[in-house]
Structures are given as structure tokens and as C-alpha cells.
Amino acid sequence: MNSLTDRTSVSRRRTPLNRSQIAGFWGAWAGWTLDGMDSFIYALVLTPALTELLPRSGYAATPANVGLAGSILFALFLVGWGLSFIWGPLADRFGRTKVLAGTIFTFAIFTGLAATSHNVWELGIYRFIAGVGIGGEWALAGTYVAEAWPEDRRKMGAGYLQTGYYAGFFLAAALNYTVGVHYGWRAMFLTGAVPVVVAILILLRVKESEKWEKAEARTVRTKPLREIMGPAYRRRxxxxxxxxxxxxxxxxxxxxxxxxAVIQLATKAGMARNDAIRTASLATGLLSIATILGCLALPPLAERIGRKKTLAIYFVGMAVAIVGSFGWAFYLPNGLAPFIAWLFVLGFFGGNFALFSLWLPEQFETRVRATAFAFCTSFGRFVGAGVNFLLGAAVLHLHTLGVPVALTALAFIVGLFVIPFAPETKGEVLPQ
Structure with missing residues (x-):
């Protein structure tokens, strides 16, 4: 009986991580965390930054102009994200860690430079280039962890990694609650330069993944972008x-x-401006915690019921939460508390991104994996940029942000019809 128990415990024991795998994960996680922080800084400082910069650029800082300019600048940022597919072929050719450090350097330097902006044009340029760096970080961090971690750990590693982005949201909210309220939006952008230190540590301490080194040694040089568009990979x-x-x-x-939305609802409830900003920061923190929980819950669920069913559950949850928060709670006479409650649901199902960190590496071989990951994420950002511009125009036209945002729930309904065409990789090992 004891021997049976011992064998069972050994079979359940996971492969231990070596020092390089641990250091590599924390480097990728920290980069992804600071990436999330950098991305969300813009959302938090949007109104104060544009209120100051629009008059310097020749435009009145009306709510309508702030909303339109904010959407245009964010669309430009997403276009930069879209162009980040350039990092994928570089990583497949020169290695994951060097190029990962390069992405972090890029978004950190240009986020810091955004603090020096004199007008909206300068801010737009800095955010565009920062977007190019930020967009590449997810693809390379996800690819690295999938390849570097043992097979029996990499699925949960994808969930752990994805928590970093939303920990970055939480960090941005905490900084806005302290630094932003007291020192303004420029100080918030300056904090975005901190990731430079992480990039240096990655270059110095993290070893390249063995899977990439073996693939590099045996690979006849091909064009990975052309290969993922070829017959073998085109559909997926x-x-x-x-x-x-x-x-x-x-x-x-x-x-x-x-x-x-939270600032509007808090102001409507009679809060002072600074109190409304603090409330928005606390709501963002709640959203981030919920998303981290969603990321951690996803890998075990995907292992139990499969990748496709898990994504379908999370997509349904997102559709319901978006309608409940922006389509219903936002318009209640006293909607602040119900809206924030719905944010928790929205955050949890927003953890659907953890599935892509787990699922995408399983669909492509090592020689094209980073290119495929970067291309698929970049494509979505180009379309997202267009949708964000349309959202801004709709907000301007309808004089409300609730209905336009609520309508994005329709995208998740469309997604439910697309999921069946994806490959199910449950139980399969990472392809070489």
C-alpha cells in the first residue's frame, strides 16, 4: 500500500524548474507586467493629458474633443501594436531572449519620452513607437515560456504569465492613486521608463530556450511568414x-x-474630481484582480474540457459582462456600485487571453512559432485600431460611451461561431 502511494505521489510530482527557467519566467512576467502597466497608463491619464495638450495644439479641450482625440491617439497606438509583428521573424532567427529585451527597451524608452510631450502630435508619435515595442512583448514572452518550461508545467505557466499583464493594470492603478493624483500625468509616463532595468536583466541572466537552439541548429533557413500562410498552417x-x-x-x-465611465458615474454621484479619480483607480484594481483570477482558473479548465469549450465559456461571459456593465449599470440613476460589481465579472472573463498564451504555441512548430504568435496578435490590433476609432466617433455622435461599448459584445457572439474551426490541442505536446 505504501509503495503504491509512493508511486502515485511520484507520478503526480511535477518536473522541477532549473534556475534559468525560473529567471526566464520572472523576466518574461516582469516585462509583461510592465507592458500592462504601460498600456493602461494611457487610459488613466487620457483626460488630464489631453486637457493640457489640446489647447497647445490649437484645439479646445472640450469633452467631445478629448474623447475624439483620445480615440485617435489610441488607434495610432494600436497601429503601432499591429506593426509589432516584425519582432516575430527576428525572434525565430536570432533567439527569444535578445529580441524580448529589445521589445522592452523600445516601449520603456518611448513611454518615458511621452512625459516630455508639448502637443498631441508629439504624444501620438511617442505612443505609436511605444506600441511597436509593447505589441511584441506578449508574443515573445509567451513563446519563451512555452518552450523553456517542461511539458507538464507549461500550460499552467501560460496562466501564470498572463497574470502579469493584469498585475500591470493593478500597478498602473496604484501609481495613479498615488503618483498621478499628486504629480500629474507626466510623472505617470516617466514611471513607464522603469522596464529598461528588466530588459538589461533579461539580457544578462536569461538563457535561450533549448527548443529554439535545437530548431535553429537543424533548420534550413526559410521565410516563416510565408510558411504560416502556406497550406499547412493557413487555416489555423x-x-x-x-x-x-x-x-x-x-x-x-x-x-x-x-x-x-467610473469617473463619470462617480462625478454624477457627487464626488469631487480627485475622489472620482481615486475611485476609478480602485475600480481598475478590482478589474485587475478579477482578471488575474480568471487567468489562473483557465488552464485547469482548458485541460479538463478542452481549449475550444473553455474559450466559448469565456466569450459568453465577456458578452454578458459588457452588456451588464456598459449597457445596463452605466445608465442606472445610481449606477456606480452596480457598474463596479459588473467590472469584477468583466475582469474574470477577460482572462480569456491566458488561453492564447497556452493555445497558440501548441498550434505551430518551433521554427515559426514566434512569427505565428506575433502575426496573429498583430492582426487583431490593426482591426482593433479601426474599431476603436469607430467607437470614438460613435461616442462623439451619441454623446455617451455606454451604448457604443456595449455593442462590442456582438463580437463575442460572432466568436462563438468561429471557435469550431480552430484545432483542439488538448493532451498534445508542444510540436518541435
Whole structure:
């Protein structure tokens, strides 16, 4: 009996991580955390930054102009994200860690430079280039962890990694609650330069993944972008692009407009401006905690019922939460508390991004994996940029942000019809 128990415990024991795998994970996680922080800083400082910069650029700082300019600048940022597919082929050619450090350097330096902006044009340029760096970080961090971690750990590693982005949301909210309220939006952008230190540590301490080194040694040089569009990968590439596009539309519709919605509701409830900003920061923190929980719950669920059913559950949850928060609670006479309660649900199902960190590496071989990951995420960002511009125009036309954002729930309904065309990789090992 004891021997049976011992064998069972050994069989359940997971492969231990070595020092390089641990250091690599924390480097990727920290980069992804600071990436999330950087991304969300813009949403938090949107109104004060544009209120100051629009008059310097020759435009009145009316709520309508702030909303329109904010959407245009964010669309430009997403276009930069879209162009980040350039990092994928570089990582497949030169290695994951070097290029990962390069993405972090890029978004950190240009986020810091945004603090020096004299007008909206300068801010737009800095945010565009920062977007190019930020967009590449997810693809390379996800690819690295999938390849570097043992097979029996990498699925949960994807969930752990994805928590970093939303920990970054929480960090941005905490900084806004302290630094932003007291020192203004420029100080918030300056904090975005901190990731430079993480990039240096990655270059110095993290070893390249063995899977990439072995693949590099035996690979006859090909064009990975052409290969993922070839007969072997074409269908899964485009299905992944569509599903990621839907996830990105939902994330940014909810996350970008959430602080503005909370500030509006808090002001309507009679709060002073600074108190409303603090309330938005606390609501963002709640959203982030809920999303981290969603990320951690997802890998075990995907292992139990499969990737496709898990994504379908999370997509339904997102559709319901977006309608409940922006379509219903936002318009209640005393809607602040119900809106914040719905944000928890929205945050939890926003953890659907953890599935892509787990699922995309399983669909492509090592020699094209980073290119495929980067391309699929970049495609969604291009479309997301267009949708965000349309959202801004709709907000301007309808004089409300609730209904336009609520309508993005329709994208998740479309996603339910696309999911069946994706490959189910439950139980399969990472392809070499």
C-alpha cells in the first residue's frame, strides 16, 4: 500500500524548474507586467493629458474633443501594436531572449519620452513607437515560456504569465492613486521608463530556450511568414487571427473606457474630481484582480474540457459582462456600485487571453512559432485600431460611451461561431 502511494505521489510530482527557467519566467512576467502597466497608463491619464495638450495644439479641450482625440491617439497606438509583428521573424532567427529585451527597451524608452510631450502630435508619435515595442512583448514572452518550461508545467505557466499583464493594470492603478493624483500625468509616463532595468536583466541572466537552439541548429533557413500562410498552417493562422481580434476588441473596449465611465458615474454621484479619480483607480484594481483570477482558473479548465469549450465559456461571459456593465449599470440613476460589481465579472472573463498564451504555441512548430504568435496578435490590433476609432466617433455622435461599448459584445457572439474551426490541442505536446 505504501509503495503504491509512493508511486502515485511520484507520478503526480511535477518536473522541477532549473534556475534559468525560473529567471526566464520572472523576466518574461516582469516585462509583461510592465507592458500592462504601460498600456493602461494611457487610459488613466487620457483626460488630464489631453486637457493640457489640446489647447497647445490649437484645439479646445472640450469633452467631445478629448474623447475624439483620445480615440485617435489610441488607434495610432494600436497601429503601432499591429506593426509589432516584425519582432516575430527576428525572434525565430536570432533567439527569444535578445529580441524580448529589445521589445522592452523600445516601449520603456518611448513611454518615458511621452512625459516630455508639448502637443498631441508629439504624444501620438511617442505612443505609436511605444506600441511597436509593447505589441511584441506578449508574443515573445509567451513563446519563451512555452518552450523553456517542461511539458507538464507549461500550460499552467501560460496562466501564470498572463497574470502579469493584469498585475500591470493593478500597478498602473496604484501609481495613479498615488503618483498621478499628486504629480500629474507626466510623472505617470516617466514611471513607464522603469522596464529598461528588466530588459538589461533579461539580457544578462536569461538563457535561450533549448527548443529554439535545437530548431535553429537543424533548420534550413526559410521565410516563416510565408510558411504560416502556406497550406499547412493557413487555416489555423486565420482562425487564430479572428479569435484574437475579438478578444482584443472586447479587452480594449472595456478596459480603455472603464476609468472614464467610473469617473463619470462617480462625478454624477457627487464626488469631487480627485475622489472620482481615486475611485476609478480602485475600480481598475478590482478589474485587475478579477482578471488575474480568471487567468489562473483557465488552464485547469482548458485541460479538463478542452481549449475550444473553455474559450466559448469565456466569450459568453465577456458578452454578458459588457452588456451588464456598459449597457445596463452605466445608465442606472445610481449606477456606480452596480457598474463596479459588473467590472469584477468583466475582469474574470477577460482572462480569456491566458488561453492564447497556452493555445497558440501548441498550434505551430518551433521554427515559426514566434512569427505565428506575433502575426496573429498583430492582426487583431490593426482591426482593433479601426474599431476603436469607430467607437470614438460613435461616442462623439451619441454623446455617451455606454451604448457604443456595449455593442462590442456582438463580437463575442460572432466568436462563438468561429471557435469550431480552430484545432483542439488538448493532451498534445508542444510540436518541435
Amino acid at each position: 493562422t486565420w482562425v487564430a487571427c479572428i479569435l484574437l481580434t475579438i478578444a482584443i476588441i472586447g479587452l480594449w473596449a472595456g478596459a480603455v473606457y472603464e476609468p472614464s
